[in-house]
Amino acid sequence: MKNIKYTLNAVLYALLFGLFAVSCNSDKNTPASDEIKGEETAVLTHAPNVPPPITRKFSTKMIVNLEVIEKEMEMMDGVTYNFWTFGGAVPGMFIRVREGDLVEFHLKNNPNNKLPHNIDLHAVSGQGGGAAATFTAPGHETKFSFTALNPGLYIYHCATAPVGMHIANGMYGLILVEPKEGMKPVDKEYYVCQGDFYTSGKYGESGLQQFDMDKALKEQPDYVVFNGKVGSLIGANSLKAKVGETVRLFVGNGGPNLVSSFHVIGDIFDNVYPEGGSTLNHNVQTTLVPAGGSAITEFKCDVPATLILVDHSIFRTFNKGSLGMLKVEGELNKKIYSGQQDDRIYQSEGGASQTMPITPTEPTKPLSKEEKMTQGKAVYASTCQACHQADGKGIPNAFPPLAGSDYFASDPTKVIRVVTHGLQGEVTVNGKKFNGIMPKQSLSDNQISSVVTYVLNSFGNKGGEVNPSDVEKARK
Ligand code: HEC
Ligand SMILES: [Cu+2]
Numbered sequence: 001m002k003n004i005k006y007t008l009n010a011v012l013y014a015l016l017f018g019l020f021a022v023s024c025n026s027d028k029n030t031p032a033s034d035e036i037k038g039e040e041t042a043v044l045t046h047a048p049n050v051p052p053p054i055t056r057k058f059s060t061k062m063i064v065n066l067e068v069i070e071k072e073m074e075m076m077d078g079v080t081y082n083f084w085t086f087g088g089a090v091p092g093m094f095i096r097v098r099e100g101d102l103v104e105f106h107l108k109n110n111p112n113n114k115l116p117h118n119i120d121l122h123a124v125s126g127q128g129g130g131a132a133a134t135f136t137a138p139g140h141e142t143k144f145s146f147t148a149l150n151p152g153l154y155i156y157h158c159a160t161a162p163v164g165m166h167i168a169n170g171m172y173g174l175i176l177v178e179p180k181e182g183m184k185p186v187d188k189e190y191y192v193c194q195g196d197f198y199t200s201g202k203y204g205e206s207g208l209q210q211f212d213m214d215k216a217l218k219e220q221p222d223y224v225v226f227n228g229k230v231g232s233l234i235g236a237n238s239l240k241a242k243v244g245e246t247v248r249l250f251v252g253n254g255g256p257n258l259v260s261s262f263h264v265i266g267d268i269f270d271n272v273y274p275e276g277g278s279t280l281n282h283n284v285q286t287t288l289v290p291a292g293g294s295a296i297t298e299f300k301c302d303v304p305a306t307l308i309l310v311d312h313s314i315f316r317t318f319n320k321g322s323l324g325m326l327k328v329e330g331e332l333n334k335k336i337y338s339g340q341q342d343d344r345i346y347q348s349e350g351g352a353s354q355t356m357p358i359t360p361t362e363p364t365k366p367l368s369k370e371e372k373m374t375q376g377k378a379v380y381a382s383t384c385q386a387c388h389q390a391d392g393k394g395i396p397n398a399f400p401p402l403a404g405s406d407y408f409a410s411d412p413t414k415v416i417r418v419v420t421h422g423l424q425g426e427v428t429v430n431g432k433k434f435n436g437i438m439p440k441q442s443l444s445d446n447q448i449s450s451v452v453t454y455v456l457n458s459f460g461n462k463g464g465e466v467n468p469s470d471v472e473k474a475r476k
Pocket of ligand 1: 380383386388407414424427436438
């Protein structure tokens, strides 16, 4: 058994590093007529930014300089991790070249790093996608060249043993090979890349987290995030667009394990290039992005809304971090959408109140505090819990805590107002800033008085009681 395992590994690494002389001749894409003119140094960008479109009509020599940096960074507020990065952030820097370009790739390994690394770009036809030529020790630089034969959006990643661990620590990014004829101009282009992370502590456990090999083998991540961090695309970091603009998202998935069901709540992809290839699909709700794969999605922003980017394997979104926002500002268009802009959109697809409707059974006589607590607990579980969590502690960067919240400590009627009217804009709760949207909840006066009473008397809060008449007053 052991022998078989070692033999398999040996074959795999031998292939990656080019120990076998494989010859594979094909003329199909040979760029015979392509003359390389001049040279350029590629502009690389950190997510969510994308380098400018290529307007050049000829092939050139593109010099790409990328440095591997091992670095402790935040995975979430208060949670840090030793990320291994291409360019100092997760995902790695976005590379943009043109079909037919001769790419001269320079890989540097920062002298302060502890380990050797390399790079396998899926855009490369050649041994290990470049991995064989770029095995680089700390403080060194390697170089190799390739011609970008096939247009498309490709993942690149480290392929140094143990490969899974290098990828799990954040070593991936995207390279776009624009087709010769270029891409249709759009108003906004953004770079979004998903990844799953395996930490010694559970989701949200503070402090420096170690990589957990056991969880990685079981494919049970604690974090599933966009652009390397919980909250990287929400609040002040949200993507932005105006009504009428067309947005193109270059979506990647570094994995290492999970496949993403990429979806934007509140809009439909007019165009999708599935798997980052050349096929064009239209009118898509959710597109699969394989681990080690990509997709390009395009959509027109028709009405003002906060669009929510999710992996629609939805527990990952509400419990592991794969949530982003695209704020679309501009004029309402009631023909396309009317109603209360932000909260309705949220409720219609992502909100908890829609998925778990409550049938109001109106009591005939006033409830005692004890009865309110019982009813309130049930309302909390079916309505509030999806966001504020069972323990009332919320989710850092996304949903504020109700446990010991200083937001309403001095005035319990504030809780009623938040529930009846919803809440948006920046709020500070226990010293942490939140800038999300809480939809107003369609609950009866009785249900609200119960759930608010429940919140005031749970999660270590200091008590209190409210009545349906208080709710009626607050509604006005
Ligand atoms: C869809 C997610 C969601 C649901 C469901 C939800 N909330 Fe919220 N809640 C939020 C968000 C997001 C904020 C912060 C809004 C902001 O940033 O302006 C918030 C803020 C609050 C606040 C003020 C800040 C604080 O932490 O004290 C209270 C109180 C509150 N919610 C109570 C409730 C109660 C009670 C329910 C159930 C009846 C509920 N929420 C349901 C998302 C939600
Ligand atoms: Cu590596």
